[in-house]
Amino acid sequence: MNQEAILHADMSFMHEWALDKGRRLKRAEKIILSTINRFVYEADHIVISVGGKAGRLGESVVATALVEAVMQALRYAGKAGTPVTILVDEGAASLFNEQLYQKEYWQGITVVRATIQPEERRLLVQEYAVGETVLVLDFDGANDELPKLQVLERDEEDSCTVAILDHLFRVGIRSYAHRGPVRRYVDFVEELFDLPDGILNGLYAQPQIRLSTVEEQERYQTLVKRYTLNPDALRVVCFFQTVVIAKCYCRWDEVMQLLCEHVARAFPGKKVEFIIVCGPDEIHPDGMRRADFLEEYQGFRGVDQNARVLVVAPDSLRDLAILAKQADLALSNDTGPGHIAGALQVPTVTPYLPGNVYSRKVWASSLWHEGVTLEPSPYSFEQIRSAVLWDRTTIIDSIPPEELVSAALASLPEEWRVENHVQPIA
Secondary structure: OOEEEEEEEEOOHHHHHHHOOOOOOOHHHHHHHHHHHHHHHHOOEEEEEEEOHHHOHHHHHHHHHHHHHHHHHHHHOOOOOOOEEEEEEOOOHHHOOHHHHHHHOOOOEEEEEEOOOHHHHHHHHHHHOOOOEEEEEEEEOOOOOOOEEEEEEEOHHHOOEEEEEEOOHHHHHHHHHHHOOOOHHHHHHHHHOOOOOOOOOOOOOOOOOOOOHHHHHHHHHHHHHHHOOOOOOEEEEEEOOOOOHHHOOOOHHHHHHHHHHHHHHHOOOOOEEEEEEOOOHHHOOOOOOHHHHHHHHOOOOOOOOOEEEEEEOOOOHHHHHHHHHOOOEEEEOOOHHHHHHHHOOOOEEEEOOOOOOOOHHHHOOOOOEEEEOOOOOOOOHHHHHHHHHOOOOOOHHHOOHHHHHHHHHHHOOHHHOHHHOOOOOO
């Protein structure tokens, strides 16, 4: 299959535009966006690549917000029904339900499990780029460069024009975070596709994991029996593992204790159930494995025995998502499963390093994230960078537990809020 590049355009200007919406575009930049707009309207097949660096789960989940914005844009453009192939990193593919995407949008959507190796993924893109005019959108977090546009033509025997929008993740996720939590994803897609301002709904274009209601309930009941869950307890799902040690908050026990004290005062007799969810031991360093959390938390009982801790290792990401979906609250380090909780619209309280390294602005990825950090940052960039390089938790641990608890209490469902609680008559 011979291909000839007929256009190669740098799109780094979109980073500057993200930071300054009032930036005036140059003539050449307008021509690039106009070309993309033409391909949006002319495409008879769209290929979307979703993944993360080294198979990172969080980047795949956050990129679903861009997928949602693209699907909205296609509807606006009168392109509903256009065949769409979503190539998903094999590490996250079980979270992408093809039938539920089809139900929400249209039947021509296909989800394909893809390899995480960039060169092999590019071959897959070529394999699935079938049609006379194909638009390829690279939302893979492994490609941490500034965006560019390539237009390729295949030989006459396989007549096809392929427009590839490469390396969109960095600008679409990081740079456009400056537009605020509601508009960040839709602003990016509107401007990338050269569409009118404000035609996409930022409340719906958020990270999203779709679960089948019937299958979810059936599977959840199985998990309730397996873990002997208490249906009347305040259920808190916890994601305390992380591969970046500097993001590992080591004061979660203090947060849990303060939360139990609140429940004991406001809801005497009620229980709190903390479900600490662990992933495979082999991908986590020493101190971050299931046995470590069992040792640290198995004796935790809260106030007057009002707490119970379960340390579980679900069979699949799907089970993890189902457990998270049924929780009242998530407590999470800045890690992939925390993004899953947010994508399921579960209030997710997360401590973030201050400043611009793994910043809250970028990685509090959904409207359901309650990020807590230190503002203004009392640490220099070099101090934070050093903490990341040398696996030090001193900076993240300087966030007071009381601030995390305050965010948690403000995020609880109405039935667990003090102002809505009526004490029983003695």
